[in-house]
Each structure stands twice: as structure tokens, then as C-alpha cells.
Amino acid sequence: MKRLYFFLILIVITENVFAQQEPVYSQYMFNGLAINPAYAGSHDVNSVTALGRWQWTGLEGAPKTWTFSFHAPIQKVFSTEKSRMAAGFNLVHDEIGTAKRTFANAAFAYIIPIDKGSLSFGLKAGLVRAKFDQSGIVGVDPNDPVLRNNFDPTTKPDLGFGVYYYSDRLFLGASIPSGLQEMLVEEDEPTTADIRQHYFLYAGYIIKLSEIFDLKPNVLAKGVKGAPLQFDINANVYWKERIGLGLSYRQFDTMTILSQFFLNQNFMFGYAFEFANFSSLNEVQSGTHEIVLNYRFSFQKKIILTPRLF
Numbered sequence: 001m002k003r004l005y006f007f008l009i010l011i012v013i014t015e016n017v018f019a020q021q022e023p024v025y026s027q028y029m030f031n032g033l034a035i036n037p038a039y040a041g042s043h044d045v046n047s048v049t050a051l052g053r054w055q056w057t058g059l060e061g062a063p064k065t066w067t068f069s070f071h072a073p074i075q076k077v078f079s080t081e082k083s084r085m086a087a088g089f090n091l092v093h094d095e096i097g098t099a100k101r102t103f104a105n106a107a108f109a110y111i112i113p114i115d116k117g118s119l120s121f122g123l124k125a126g127l128v129r130a131k132f133d134q135s136g137i138v139g140v141d142p143n144d145p146v147l148r149n150n151f152d153p154t155t156k157p158d159l160g161f162g163v164y165y166y167s168d169r170l171f172l173g174a175s176i177p178s179g180l181q182e183m184l185v186e187e188d189e190p191t192t193a194d195i196r197q198h199y200f201l202y203a204g205y206i207i208k209l210s211e212i213f214d215l216k217p218n219v220l221a222k223g224v225k226g227a228p229l230q231f232d233i234n235a236n237v238y239w240k241e242r243i244g245l246g247l248s249y250r251q252f253d254t255m256t257i258l259s260q261f262f263l264n265q266n267f268m269f270g271y272a273f274e275f276a277n278f279s280s281l282n283e284v285q286s287g288t289h290e291i292v293l294n295y296r297f298s299f300q301k302k303i304i305l306t307p308r309l310f
Contacts, residue, residue: 022178022198022222023065023094025053026248026256026272027292028232029171029218029310033069033090035200036175037107038122038164040071041086043308045298047071055274056285061097071107084111086120098133103178105158117167124160124177129153162200169206171218171310176200199223206309214238216246216309234258238309248272260309268294 025031031051032039049069056062071088085108092103105126112119131153162175179197204218220232228251236246236258248256253276260270274288296308 022224023053023063023067023092024055025051025065026232026250026258026274026288026290027051027270028202028220029204030260030268030270030292030294031067031069032164032173032310033071033088033107034067034092035177035202036122036162036164036173037088037124037160037177038109038120038162038173038175040088040107040109040120040122041073041083041111042118042120042164042166043071043296044073044082045296047294047296049292049294051290051292053288053290055288057289058286059284062285064095065092067092073111082113084113085109086111090124090126099130100133101128101130103128103158105160109164114165117165117170120164120166122162122164122175124158124162126158127155128158128178129155166310170204172203174199174201196224196226204310209237212240214241214309216244218310236260236309241309244309250274266296268292270294 023034025034028035031049032042033049034051047070049067051065051067053065054062055064067090069088069090071086073083074085074087075083087109088107090103090105090107094101094103103126105124107122107124109120109122112121158178159180160175160177161180162173162177164175165172176197176199200220200222202218202220204216207215207217209215215235215237217235219234222230222232231251232248234246234248234256236244238244238260242262244258244260246258248258250256254274256272256274258270258272260268262268270292272288272290272292274290276285
């Protein structure tokens with residue numbers, strides 16, 4: 001049965017799966033630069049994030065994703081005013097079966113103070129490299145016209161755009177994180193490095209329940225041409241802004257248990273466990289694990305760091 005599922009995954013890959021799917025993140029609110037370049041600078045200090053995701057563990061060839069990002073405000077020299085510009089970079093490595101894809105990009109954001117919050121506009125530019133390791137496929141003719149164009153490594157430019165509003169308790173975002181160049185230039189020959197544009201729209205709000213408890217509901221909608229609109233709906237309860245526990249539902253039968261631990265003012269650890277609810281996929285895999293680490297720091301001694309729940 002596992003071999004059957006693996007074979008089906010390979011079929012999807014041969015149909016140029018990388019042109020159709022952005023990596024999935026359960027803890028996107030703590031890995032914001034991966035889906036929106038306007039997220040850069042939103043922590044007001046230097047921020048480093050690393051994420052690892054192991055989907056459908058126990059199933060051979062299942063997706064794996066790793067990301068690493070850094071972003072910070074661009075400080076003004078000899079000025080105590082809050083910076084209106086921010087920059088960052090993001091690395092993403094994604095694997096599905098024998099197909100591998102790596103993104104490397106830089107982000108730039110311009111931030112406009114609005115009342116009690118900030119409105120940020122972000123641009124992203126970089127490269128995506130994709131390859132298909134034919135040595136990992138047994139019994140397949142490399143001259144097959146369906147697969148032939150996918151075997152050679154391909155590197156292409158990648159552009160993205162986003163808008164992000166945030167305050168102490170509210171965040172709203174909209175973005176096309178990758179593939180913007182595909183809208184500007186039409187090519188005759190598709191490759192594994194082609195990216196179909198994904199459209200993200202998301203929001204969250206922190207509700208004060210008591211002196212020690214907060215509730216954070218948030219929702220994300222993701223759209224891509226040729227696929228149904230997908231929703232992530234989740235809610236977390238936080239105790240003293242130090243420990244968070246929550247549940248998430250992703251359309252098409254995926255449930256997630258979420259947890260976050262703010263070890264001090266600088267360091268946050270998050271873990272998510274996904275399981276396919278009411279799905280036959282549970283018979284051949286042991287769930288999905290996702291870990292995120294975030295470290296925030298500043299070289300200015302007068303800045304006081306406070307826990308940020310997104």
C-alpha cells in the first residue's frame with residue numbers, strides 16, 4: 001500500500017508539481033517572511049527564524065521543507081526615530097520524492113506608521129533552483145517526453161510582493177510570495193523551476209480574556225489557479241504570553257495541534273503535529289511534524305523586548 005501511495009506521488013511530480021504548489025506551513029504566523037516580504041521589520045528588532053517540516057512521516061518520498069530567514073529594520077544613523085525601512089533574506093529548501101527545489105531571495109519593506117499600527121509594503125527578489133534526480137526512480141525511461149524536460153537542473157529568477165498591517169494585537173496580510181515574474185513574462189517551455197502564482201490572504205487578532213490569558217484566532221486563505229481555494233482556521237490560547245496551545249483545521253481533512261513556548265524575551269520555540277482526519281492516508285503515514293525557532297535581539301541596550309504572538 002505504501003508503494004502505491006509513493007507511485008502516485010511520483011506521478012504528481014512528473015506533471016511538474018513544483019509549478020503548482022508552494023510549501024505548506026502550519027505555523028505561518030511565526031514564519032511570516034516565507035509567505036510575505038512585507039513582514040520584514042515587523043518585530044522592530046533583528047529576528048532570526050528557522051523552520052523544519054516533515055510531512056506524512058513514514059511514507060517514502062513524502063514532502064520535506066526547511067526554511068531560514070533573517071529580517072531587521074534599517075536603523076537610521078544618529079536618529080532615535082523608528083525606521084521606515086526594513087530588509088531581510090529567506091532561504092527555502094523543499095523536497096518531494098526525487099524532486100528538489102531551493103529558493104534564495106532578499107526582501108525589502110517600506111513601513112508607514114498608521115494610528116496604533118504600521119502598514120508595510122514589501123518586495124522580494126531572488127532565484128529558485130529546481131532539479132529532478134532520475135537516479136531515484138527505478139523502471140522509468142529517462143527519454144519519456146513527460147519526464148525528459150524535468151531531469152536537468154534549472155535556475156530562474158523569482159519575484160514576490162506583499163502588503164502587511166500590524167499592531168500590538170492585530171495583523172492583516174495579502175501577498176503573492178513567488179512567481180510574480182511568470183505574470184510578467186510568458187515562456188514557451190515549462191520547467192521544474194516555473195512557479196504558479198499563489199495568492200495569500202490572512203488575518204489574526206489577540207483577544208484579552210483575563211490578566212493572564214489571551215486568545216488568538218486567525219485565518220488564512222490560499223488560492224492558486226486550477227485548484228480549489230484552501231482555508232486554514234486556527235485558534236491559540238496563551239498563558240501569560242509564555243505558553244500557547246491551540247488547534248487548527250485545514251480544508252480537506254487536516255487537523256493540527258499547535259504549541260508555542262516563549263522561553264524568555266528573546267527565544268520562541270513552536271511545535272505542530274498534523275494528522276489527516278478521516279483519511280485513508282492515516283493507514284500509511286504517522287502524521288506531520290513541524291518545528292519553528294525564533295530568536296529576536298537588538299544591539300541597542302535601551303530597547304526592551306516583549307513577547308510577540310505573531
